Structure formats: structure tokens, C-alpha cells
Amino acid sequence: MINLQAKALTIAQMKEAEARSNELGVSYAQLMENAGSACTAKIKELFPKLSTSSVVILCGKGNNGGDGLVIARKLENSAADITCIFCCGEPGTELSQKVYQQAAAISSIQFLDAKKEPMLCHFCLNQADLIIDCIFGTGFHGEVQGSAQPMIGTANKADAVRIAVDIPSGMNGDDGSCSISVFRADHTLALGALKPAHLLEDTQSVCGKIHTLDIGMPSEALEDSSSVKLLKWENLPALLPKRDPNANKGDFGKLLILAGRSGMGGAAMMATLSALRCGCGLTTLAAASSVINACFPHLMEAVTLSLAETKDGAVSSESLTLLSEHLSSSTAAVIGCGLGHDEHTEKLVRSLVKETQTPLVIDADGINCLAGDINIVQTAKAPIILTPHPKEFSRICGKSVAEIEADREQAASQFAQQYSVHLVLKGHATVIALPDGTVYQNTTGNAGMAKGGSGDVLAGMIGSFLAQGIASEKAACLAVCLHGACGDRCAQRLSEYGILARDLIQEIPLLLRELEQNR
Numbered sequence: 001m002i003n004l005q006a007k008a009l010t011i012a013q014m015k016e017a018e019a020r021s022n023e024l025g026v027s028y029a030q031l032m033e034n035a036g037s038a039c040t041a042k043i044k045e046l047f048p049k050l051s052t053s054s055v056v057i058l059c060g061k062g063n064n065g066g067d068g069l070v071i072a073r074k075l076e077n078s079a080a081d082i083t084c085i086f087c088c089g090e091p092g093t094e095l096s097q098k099v100y101q102q103a104a105a106i107s108s109i110q111f112l113d114a115k116k117e118p119m120l121c122h123f124c125l126n127q128a129d130l131i132i133d134c135i136f137g138t139g140f141h142g143e144v145q146g147s148a149q150p151m152i153g154t155a156n157k158a159d160a161v162r163i164a165v166d167i168p169s170g171m172n173g174d175d176g177s178c179s180i181s182v183f184r185a186d187h188t189l190a191l192g193a194l195k196p197a198h199l200l201e202d203t204q205s206v207c208g209k210i211h212t213l214d215i216g217m218p219s220e221a222l223e224d225s226s227s228v229k230l231l232k233w234e235n236l237p238a239l240l241p242k243r244d245p246n247a248n249k250g251d252f253g254k255l256l257i258l259a260g261r262s263g264m265g266g267a268a269m270m271a272t273l274s275a276l277r278c279g280c281g282l283t284t285l286a287a288a289s290s291v292i293n294a295c296f297p298h299l300m301e302a303v304t305l306s307l308a309e310t311k312d313g314a315v316s317s318e319s320l321t322l323l324s325e326h327l328s329s330s331t332a333a334v335i336g337c338g339l340g341h342d343e344h345t346e347k348l349v350r351s352l353v354k355e356t357q358t359p360l361v362i363d364a365d366g367i368n369c370l371a372g373d374i375n376i377v378q379t380a381k382a383p384i385i386l387t388p389h390p391k392e393f394s395r396i397c398g399k400s401v402a403e404i405e406a407d408r409e410q411a412a413s414q415f416a417q418q419y420s421v422h423l424v425l426k427g428h429a430t431v432i433a434l435p436d437g438t439v440y441q442n443t444t445g446n447a448g449m450a451k452g453g454s455g456d457v458l459a460g461m462i463g464s465f466l467a468q469g470i471a472s473e474k475a476a477c478l479a480v481c482l483h484g485a486c487g488d489r490c491a492q493r494l495s496e497y498g499i500l501a502r503d504l505i506q507e508i509p510l511l512l513r514e515l516e517q518n519r
């Protein structure tokens with residue numbers, strides 16, 4: 001498994017991670033100290049005019065309140081004045097009591113009790129420039145009651161910047177359900193990892209901008225195989241192998257691309273050019289003869305294999321033996337881009353997938369050709385990466401597109417485990433699911449890439465990395481994230497409306513250069 005940050009940890013997983021951190025030598029007290037330091041640094045960054053500002057910290061009696069008391073201590077001398085308001089009585093946990101003692105020793109911090117001196121508390125909130133919410137975090141349940149309620153009400157109306165620590169008070173960290181009274185934050189500082197509620201669309205107006213803060217939990221403590229891992233641009237330099245300076249073209253693999261019926265030459269060209277741009281030693285395009293005749297002047301660096309064509313322009317199944325031979329001498333193959341789906345291509349694809357031991361990327365029509373007998377992939381000898389969009393995926397997994405979209409990670413992971421394949425489920429936040437249950441979610445890319453040709457580019461990129469001997473998991477993650485990053489760069493220059501798939505291909509070498517430099 002590639003060691004990446006988890007997408008989100010449930011509250012139960014977060015508690016396990018805290019316990020594991022403690023076992024690994026980072027104590028609960030140290031985590032709270034680290035959380036306070038990380039929040040203070042972020043608050044200074046988000047609120048630069050601190051030195052002339054009044055800060056109010058709303059504290060609960062649990063450890064979220066403890067974080068608030070650490071922040072108060074660490075902000076000393078940085079703000080004009082600091083007031084901590086206890087919204088549910090004095091600190092009740094061992095940790096929060098200890099940090100209260102430390103903060104109470106600082107004479108410039110004012111402490112108020114919301115129940116005993118409500119008017120003064122409302123006054124301070126109304127005067128505040130910055131309000132920090134540390135009433136409830138992961139320990140919250142039910143409805144906000146008692147003195148916390150009017151404090152949240154006044155804080156929400158105050159003319160101040162509002163920052164929530166970990167979770168806005170009144171929100172359930174797992175399902176995002178909100179109490180009638182909930183702190184409405186401009187920024188939320190998620191401690192250690194995002195919680196599921198941070199990722200829900202409905203909670204965005206309550207959380208504001210979300211920042212995930214490192215609180216010094218060891219990465220082994222945060223690792224959890226059941227969680228979705230986020231795939232980011234920053235992860236890519238480590239995935240891109242260094243090229244051996246003494247190598248020759250034979251050392252960088254041989255990719256066969258079976259693509260392109262008549263009229264679909266563009267797809268075949270996109271896959272081939274993107275494969276060439278990702279560093280494969282030798283790339284061969286096998287396509288219908290009319291496609292090869294039209295494309296080959298534009299594919300100077302590729303080898304072309306002209307295949308017999310049916311009268312309808314499809315690749316004829318007569319080419320099976322020729323393709324089998326080429327496939328067995330290749331180090332990877334891409335099957336599908338613009339290949340078409342009829343009885344000829346179905347026979348070809350099914351026979352090749354059954355027979356070969358060469359690692360395969362199966363895309364688009366390659367997937368459609370298998371849809372009637374998807375068990376073939378389970379019994380295949382070769383490692384397989386399937387790259388469907390939701391509609392293609394629907395044809396092979398027996399779920400509707402709506403069911404898939406309702407939980408993309410779960411649908412992809414279930415299929416990858418059942419059929420022992422790597423599955424790249426394309427779309428917004430492409431999901432990469434592995435046979436061992438690991439799931440990655442890509443964070444690069446944009447809606448400008450939702451256009452014909454983008455998928456062909458991706459298939460060529462994955463195939464190219466696979467052909468060079470990069471393992472399926474890394475090849476898929478590297479290609480998906482790089483592909484999205486190419487889209488993001490292109491959108492900056494050309495707009496989401498204006499990007500073409502061919503622009504992505506031009507961007508590949510520029511971004512590979514950046515990865516080489518950052519390695």
C-alpha cells in the first residue's frame with residue numbers, strides 16, 4: 001500500500017488512532033499540546049491583525065475545551081485581549097483540568113462562566129474580533145442545551161471571524177447532523193484528520209473553509225486499511241521512478257495499444273501519444289487498417305500494426321493470432337479506446353484477456369466487450385486494470401449509475417475485491433480500488449476534463465507506466481493524479497470550457513519535469 005493520508009477517519013477510528021499514538025509514545029497530553037500549537041499557528045495565519053484584536057474562546061468541559069485553553073495560553077502576547085468563556089461549567093477531564101491550571105497562571109487571560117455571568121459573556125462576544133469555538137468536538141451528541149446554546153447564538157450573530165476547532169460545536173462528526181443550535185464557522189480546523197462530516201456537501205456552510213492540521217500523530221497510528229486515502233500532487237514525486245542513465249529503449253518496456261475502429265482514430269491517437277509522453281520505450285498501435293492509414297503520419301515515434309477490417313470498419317477477429325503474438329512480446333497492453341463493440345471485437349477481447357499473461361489496461365469498449373461475461377477478468381492470468389466511467393462500470397457490476405454514484409468508493413472497492421482487479425472508476429474525484437480493499441481517491445482534475453478523449457489519454461498513461469514495470473497500484477495512482485494535474489494546469493491557461501484532450505498530452509512532459517525536480 002502507498003502510505004498516504006486517509007481521506008477521513010470516523011470518530012471511532014479517531015479514538016483508535018489517538019490510542020495507537022499513545023502506545024507509540026505520543027501521549028494524549030502531547031497530542032493536546034500539539035493540537036493547540038497547530039491551531040495557534042493556523043489562527044495567526046488566517047487572522048493576521050491579531051495583535052490589535054479581542055479574542056474570545058468558547059470552551060466546553062471536555063478535551064475540545066482543553067484545546068481552547070492551550071490555544072489561549074499560546075496566543076498570550078499575540079492578541080490585544082483574550083477571554084475564555086466556560087459554556088458548560090469548569091473543565092471536567094483530567095487533561096483539560098491540567099491545561100486550565102497552566103492557562104489560569106497567565107494573568108492577562110480573562111475567564112468567565114456563561115451560566116454565572118451571561119451578560120458579560122454576551123458583551124465580550126459582541127465586542128470580539130475573533131471567536132474560537134472549542135465547546136464540543138468529537139464527543140458531541142444530541143442537541144446543544146444549557147448555557148452553550150445562547151453563547152452559540154450570540155457568537156453566530158457577532159461581527160467577528162469565527163473559527164471552529166475540530167468540529168463546529170453542535171455538529172455530529174460522523175454523519176454531519178446538526179443541532180438546532182450549531183456554531184457557524186468561517187474556518188474549521190480539523191485535528192489530525194478530516195472526519196466524515198467535513199466532507200459532506202450539506203455541512204459546508206457550517207464548517208466554512210476546512211483546514212486539516214497535523215497534530216503529530218505518527219503515520220502508523222493514522223493508517224487504517226478500511227479508510228479511503230487521498231491521492232495528491234505532493235504524493236507523486238515518490239511514485240515516479242528514477243530512469244537508469246545507462247538504460248536503452250528496451251529497458252523501458254513495450255506497450256501494445258489495441259484501439260481504434262474506423263471513425264474512432266482520435267481515441268487511438270490520444271492513447272498512443274499519451275503513452276509515448278509517459279516514457280514507454282516502444283509503443284505499438286494496433287488498429288483497423290483505415291485508422292492506421294489516417295493516423296500514422298501523426299505518430300512518428302510509434303510502431304503501427306495495421307489490422308484487417310470488417311466491412312463495417314471494425315477490427316476483424318481474423319487478427320487474433322497476430323495480436324496474441326504481439327501481446328506475448330509486450331510488457332503491457334491497453335485494450336479498448338475507440339475499439340468499437342461487435343461480435344468481432346468481443347471475440348478478440350475475450351480471447352486475449354483469457355489467454356494472456358501480459359498486464360492489461362482495459363478501457364471503454366474493451367470493458368463493453370467483456371460486459372456479458374465479466375467473470376473472465378476473475379480467472380485471467382494477467383494483472384488487470386479496468387478504467388470504466390460510471391456507465392461502463394454499471395454494465396459490469398450490476399448496479400445502476402445512481403447506486404454507483406451514491407457511494408463510489410464502496411462500489412469500486414466491492415468490485416475490485418470480488419474480481420481481483422484494480423479498478424479506476426473515473427469521474428469527479430476518480431477512485432482507485434485495489435483487490436486488497438485499499439481505496440484511493442484522487443484530488444486533482446476538474447470538470448473541463450469531462451470531454452471525449454480524456455479517458456483515452458488516461459488509459460495510455462497507465463499503460464505506459466505499467467509497460468515500464470511500475471506495479472499496477474503505483475501506475476494507476478501516478479497516472480490518475482498526473483492526468484488530473486495536467487487538466488488543472490490546462491484549465492488555468494485555457495479555461496475548463498476550452499481544454500481539449502490533446503492539451504492534456506502536451507502538459508504531461510512539463511509536469512513530469514516538475515516531478516523529476518521535486519523527487
Ligand SMILES: NC(=O)C1=CN([C@@H]2O[C@H](COP(=O)(O)OP(=O)(O)OC[C@H]3O[C@@H](n4cnc5c(N)ncnc54)[C@H](O)[C@@H]3O)[C@@H](O)[C@H]2O)[C@H](O)CC1
Binds near residue numbers: 033093
Ligand atoms: N483527536 C485527537 O487526537 C485529539 C483530540 N482532542 C480534542 O478532544 C476532542 C474530543 O474530546 P472529548 O472530551 O472526547 O469530547 P468533547 O470535548 O467534544 O466534548 C465532550 C463533553 O461534552 C459533553 N457533551 C456532549 N454532547 C453534549 C450535549 N449535547 N450537551 C451538553 N454536553 C454534551 C460530553 O458529555 C463531554 O463531557 C476532539 O474533538 C479534539 O478537539 C485533544 O486535543 C487530543 C488530541
Ligand SMILES: [K+]
Binds near residue numbers: 064134137169
Ligand atoms: K468545536
